[in-house]
Amino acid sequence: MMTAAVSHQDRAFVHEAFFYRSPHEFDSGLVAFIRAGIEAGEPTFVVLSAEKIERLRAALGESADDVIFANMAEVGANPARIIAAWQEFVVEHGAGGQPIRGIGEPIWAGRSDPELVECHRHESLLNLAFADTPAFRLLCPYDVSALAEDVVAEARRTHPYLSDVDSMNASESYLGLDAISAPFAEPLADPPASADELAFDGDSLLDVRALVAERALAANVARTNSLVLSVNEIATNSVRHGGGQGVLRVWEDGEALICQVEDRGRIEEPLVGRQRPVLDQPDGRGLWLANQLCDLVQVRTFENGSAVRVHMARN
Numbered sequence: 432m433m434t435a436a437v438s439h440q441d442r443a444f445v446h447e448a449f450f451y452r453s454p455h456e457f458d459s460g461l462v463a464f465i466r467a468g469i470e471a472g473e474p475t476f477v478v479l480s481a482e483k484i485e486r487l488r489a490a491l492g493e494s495a496d497d498v499i500f501a502n503m504a505e506v507g508a509n510p511a512r513i514i515a516a517w518q519e520f521v522v523e524h525g526a527g528g529q530p531i532r533g534i535g536e537p538i539w540a541g542r543s544d545p546e547l548v549e550c551h552r553h554e555s556l557l558n559l560a561f562a563d564t565p566a567f568r569l570l571c572p573y574d575v576s577a578l579a580e581d582v583v584a585e586a587r588r589t590h591p592y593l594s595d596v597d598s599m600n601a602s603e604s605y606l607g608l609d610a611i612s613a614p615f616a617e618p619l620a621d622p623p624a625s626a627d628e629l630a631f632d633g634d635s636l637l638d639v640r641a642l643v644a645e646r647a648l649a650a651n652v653a654r655t656n657s658l659v660l661s662v663n664e665i666a667t668n669s670v671r672h673g674g675g676q677g678v679l680r681v682w683e684d685g686e687a688l689i690c691q692v693e694d695r696g697r698i699e700e701p702l703v704g705r706q707r708p709v710l711d712q713p714d715g716r717g718l719w720l721a722n723q724l725c726d727l728v729q730v731r732t733f734e735n736g737s738a739v740r741v742h743m744a745r746n
Contacts, residue, residue, distance in 0.1 A: 443561075443562060443563055443564060443565055444561045444563075444564050444568075444569070445567070445568040445569070445592060446557055446561075446569050446591055447569070447570050447590055447592035447593060447599060448573050448586040448589075448590035448593050448594070448602075449461075449464075449571065449572045449573065449594050449595065450573050450575045450583070450593065450594070451574060451575065451576075451595065451596070452574075452576045456595070456596050457572060457574070458486055458487070460572075461477075461487060461572065462491060464534065464570055465477065465487070465491060465494075465534070466491070466494065468532045469494055471530065472530075473529075473530045473531055473532050474499070474520075474525075474529070474531045474532075475497070475499065475532050476498075476499045476517075476524075476531075476532075477498055477499065477501070477533070477535075478501045478502075478503045478506050478507065478513070478516065478533070478534065478535040478536070479502075479503055479534065479536050479572075480503055480536070480539070481502050481504065483536070484500050487500075499520070501516070503536060503537060507535075509722055509726055509727055509728065510546065510549045510550045510552075510553040511553065511704060511705050511728055512722055512723065513535065514553065514556065514557065514560050514706065515705065515706060515707050517557070517560070517561070517569070518560070518706065518707070521561070525565070528565040529566065530567075531566065531568075532567070532568040532570070533567075533570070534569075534570050534571075534572065535569065535570075535571055536571060536572045536573075538550045538554075538571075538578065538582065538586075539574065539577075539578075540574065540577040540578055545727060546727060548617055549727060549728075549729060551585045551586075551589055552615060554571065554586070554590065555611045556702060556705065557569065557589075558591065558608060558611055559611050559612060559701060559702065560702055560706070562608060570594070571586070571590065587602050587604040588602075588604045588605060588606050589605075589606070590602055612701050614697065614699055614701070614732035615701065615730065616731060617731065619691075619731055619738060619740060622680045622682055622689075622691060623682050625682065626682035627642060627646065627681045627682065628678065628679070629678070629679045630676065630677075630678050631666060631669075631670075631677055631678070631679060632675055632677075633670045633675065633676075636663060636666055636667060639662060639663060640659050640662075640663050642679065643659045643662045643663075643679075643681060646683075646688060646690075647659065650688045650745050651745050651746045652688050652743055652746070653746050654724070654743060657724040658725065658741070660720070660724065661717075661720060661721035661724050661741055662679070662690045662692065664716070664717030664718075664721060665692045665717050665718065665721060665739050665741070666679060666692050667717060668717045669692055669694035669696065672694075673696030674694055674695040674696060677692055678692070678693045678694075679691070679692055680693070684742075686745050687742045687743060687745060689740060689741065689742050689743075691738055691739065691741070692738070692739050692741075693736060693737070693738045694736055694737060695735065695736040695737075697732050697737060698732045698737045699732070703730070704717075704718025704722050704728065704730065705722065706719075718730065718739070721739075721741055725741045725742060725743050726743055728741050729741075
């Protein structure tokens, strides 16, 4: 893999999509990236599948001890959790402008369509979350032999830089921070007509909890308490910030139970729920909690209000 056309030590944040077509390209490109970081004394955090981590460990030999590894299946099953993991790495290892680098592969063949949308949103928000982080280079591998063309095309829009084993260049399709910072209005598939529907306000949050608990128990959801707590927090946000009322819809979809809370408020903060709340933060804790407890959380803001859709797997 060629050295970057830009020096990440001279820039705030270098975020690149690395396109590979075979296990050999993956291994050779990433080993070169990691070894360059080790030789430069740069702390390196690698978040991949367990199988790929084992391959890299074997290729790196004793040098693997100088790298921090984490399983993406644990860190990023819900992609909205990943930014917080990178922020912890930056705080711990990037103090004072210390150059750091990372590898993260949140997108792989087999992700569901809703997961892919949220992964793309995550990739775009990385540019916002770390825009002012000095000397941080983050490489995101994409298996172009297994991923659909539209997935690869979206990677070109969410990464300022694109690379492969031969070169690295600026992306001509990158959207830019202004577009990334706008409220996210990607359409959601309509709930089925059979979905349970409950209008609520501040006096009926008990009914919200009861409906979610009833449907979760009927669907054999193991983490019923976590789902009830998450939906209650989101509905409470609707009461406080969304006009004092909202609508809850609940339905089953394949192997998951889905709860959607709608209200007339607007969610303007693009990173809400993705950054760990500080002690004196007045809001944002409900979505953070939901992301920690649930399998997938989809946040949308439309012209007439907002919707938060929570997915929880059945047993």
